[in-house]
Amino acid sequence: MEVIVMAGQLILGLSILVGLHEWGHMAAAKLFGMRVEKFYIGFPPKIFSLQRGETEYGIGAIPLGGFVKISGMIDESMDTAAMSSEPQPWEFRSKPAWQRLIVMLGGIIVNVIVGIFIFVVLAYNEGEQILPSTELNKYGIVASPLAEEIGLKTGDKIVKVNGKPYNDFRDIIGPEVLMGSNSSYTIDRNGEEIQIDIPNNMIEQLADLDEKGTFILPRAPFKIGELAPGSNAEKAGIKVDDRIIGINGAPIRYFDELQAELKKLKGKQTTVVVQRGAEQKSLPVEVTPEGTIGFGSQTLLNFTTVEYTLPQAISAGTADAFGVVYNNIKGFGKIFRGEVSASKALSGPIGIARMFGGVWDWGKFWRLTGLLSMVLAFMNALPIPALDGGHAVILSYEIISGRKPSDAFLENAQKVGMVLLLGLMAFAIFNDVWKVIF
Structure with missing residues (x-):
């Protein structure tokens, strides 16, 4: 069950962030009159899609990313067949470089805004x-x-x-x-x-x-904050607000002292002394094989x-x-x-999922989602071909020099970038699996 909760939080968080990131690209493109052919959350194979106007909106089966396909742009689809024809007014390549730069930065800008918004709301x-x-x-x-x-x-x-x-x-x-x-x-x-x-x-x-x-x-110092239903602590008669002051003859003042004693008593029967108001009670309790008795502590x-x-x-x-x-x-x-x-x-997807944890905590979920939004913006801003930052560097060069790189250069840069990104993704996933196994 914990694995399902981890995966669910990861998929939901990434779907929100990737969807908003790609929407940033799409919104900027449509603002400047570019034709957006596809908007997808997740990578193929396709699960679902619908056509609205000129754009196909869909969901892919691999929930670790997303994409928009803008007419006349060399992107990760590597669909370069249309690039040999005369540029059309609605195509990415026919627009001024400053407009294309804003389109490429649209996803990063939206992720930064989303990250700041989440942290502000939480604060x-x-x-x-x-x-x-x-x-x-x-x-x-x-x-x-x-x-x-x-x-x-x-x-x-x-x-x-x-x-x-x-x-x-x-x-x-x-x-x-x-x-x-x-x-x-x-x-x-x-x-x-x-x-x-x-x-x-x-x-x-x-x-x-x-x-x-x-x-x-x-x-x-601590007291009993809550009892797990049917736990050994509950069966022994321990109650909320009790303070454990001794176990197996050893005095207990701090929670770390209790944890250390319970580890020594895994799977054994012992006696716990609790302070309940002005009264002290000695209660027999069985320690689980994991070294717990089933309660949540409340710090004092x-x-x-x-x-x-x-x-x-x-x-x-x-x-x-x-x-x-x-x-x-x-x-x-x-x-x-x-x-x-x-x-x-x-860390790759497995490492990120483990950060969310096996319990669905909305506060933690949104804090990590805000963090991931800023990380996504930062990573996409890196000047690597195929990332938004790589496109931005090339467009900045065009704006400053007044010379547009050839389509062949753009295609090769995209290929190099895709190889780097796929290699990095494979390394991250393998690294996650290695950490889990070893």
């Missing part, structure tokens, strides 16, 4: 939930095995990032820190300040260990919600959207400098 509706550094440092952090490898320990209190105080927990796990060069934490460990250097290839290590969400977590840390006015949401959402582009540029820089391998940094 306005949800505000921003932060965990202040003062609250985080009441109990310190939970260090994952990877965090321990670089020198961190559970219970450490992070007091500075790159030598400066910080405001929010996300400041210590943000891309500007984990993707930066020569980043560091200053920690308080039992009253002693220690500097922990963050390796320049940290992002690669996180991707390799699949620990992007658990590299560092806030250490927190005090998060702060910052609510935005519309102008503030526009500012914050726009900054979040363009932050995605900035992080992608930094990521490519690390790949080109050899600090991160492409196989660890790049």
